[in-house]
Structures are given as C-alpha cells and as structure tokens.
Amino acid sequence: MKIAIPPSWRTRIDRYRLKASRCKDCGRTGYPASSICRFCGSRNIEYVELVNEKARLLTWTVIYSAMEGFEEKRPVIIGVLETVESKARITAPLTDVLPEELKPGIEMEPVLRRISEDNEAGLIHYGISYRPVLK
Ligand SMILES: [Zn+2]
Structure with a gap:
C-alpha cells in the first residue's frame, strides 16, 4: 500500500x-507553466489557464502497441495542438475520434478523462484529452 501522495495528485489542479x-516581454505562451519564458528567457511571467480555449490539431501519431494496462484504449492517439487564442503548443491524448477522422487544422476542445486506475491504492488518475468540437 502506498503511503505517499503521488505527484500526479499534487499537480492535478x-x-x-x-x-x-x-x-x-515577448508575449508568447508556454505550456506547461514555467517561471522562465522558454522563448526569450525572461522571468516577467504571468500564469494563465488554457482549459477554456479551443485548439487546432497540428499533427498526431497513432500508437497501436499500447503498454500494459492501456490495452482497452488502443489505438492511443497523441496529438500536438495549438490553442486558438494563446498559440500555446500542447501535446495530449486525443479521444472520441478515430485515426481516419483526423485532419490537420480541425478544432478540438479539452475534456477531463480517466487515464488509469491504481488497484492497490484505489487511486484513479485523470488527465486532459482533446476531442473534436461537435458542430
Ligand atoms: Zn518571452
């Protein structure tokens, strides 16, 4: 049985x-958050949340050989997206979509999805995935 709180729990919000x-200084937005701008090195940073922004799909990869415990989620699709307003790049799993339905530039939105379950400790891990915006 685990006695320490896993990092995924501490950083979940x-x-x-x-x-x-x-x-x-340079106006660019980086994800995940950092106290130093990854583009120009400035420490003149403000924190923002991107959860209410839609994003456009730039590219993706399809993984058919998912690791143990993720068999039911095959194929796993990992996308690289750019948020519409902030132009931040995010790498995240894609959900509610088949690989053949994906096209560069489609509009997607973040959703909270169950990633895995830790049977021993009873923890359920959640994370953000992106799904196509339904028109
Ligand atoms: Zn900067």
Whole structure:
C-alpha cells in the first residue's frame, strides 16, 4: 500500500486547468507553466489557464502497441495542438475520434478523462484529452 501522495495528485489542479505561463516581454505562451519564458528567457511571467480555449490539431501519431494496462484504449492517439487564442503548443491524448477522422487544422476542445486506475491504492488518475468540437 502506498503511503505517499503521488505527484500526479499534487499537480492535478494545474494539469486539469492547463496552467501555462505567458511572457510579458515577448508575449508568447508556454505550456506547461514555467517561471522562465522558454522563448526569450525572461522571468516577467504571468500564469494563465488554457482549459477554456479551443485548439487546432497540428499533427498526431497513432500508437497501436499500447503498454500494459492501456490495452482497452488502443489505438492511443497523441496529438500536438495549438490553442486558438494563446498559440500555446500542447501535446495530449486525443479521444472520441478515430485515426481516419483526423485532419490537420480541425478544432478540438479539452475534456477531463480517466487515464488509469491504481488497484492497490484505489487511486484513479485523470488527465486532459482533446476531442473534436461537435458542430
Ligand atoms: Zn518571452
């Protein structure tokens, strides 16, 4: 039985809200959040949340050989997206979509989804996935 709180639990709120950092000097937004701008090195940062922003799909990869415990989720699709307003790049699983339905540029939205269950400790891990915006 685990006695320590896993890091995924401690960081869950920031992950669920897609906490990012916006640089007040160069104006760019980086995800995940960092106290130093990854584009220009500035420490003049404000934190923003991207969970209410839609994103456009840039590219993706399909994984058919999912690791143990994730067999039911095959194929796993991992996408690289750019949020519409902040232009932040996010790498995240894609859900509610088949690989053949994906096209570059389609609009997607973040949703909270169950990732895995820790049987021993009874913890259920959640994370953000992106799904196509239904028109
Ligand atoms: Zn910057």
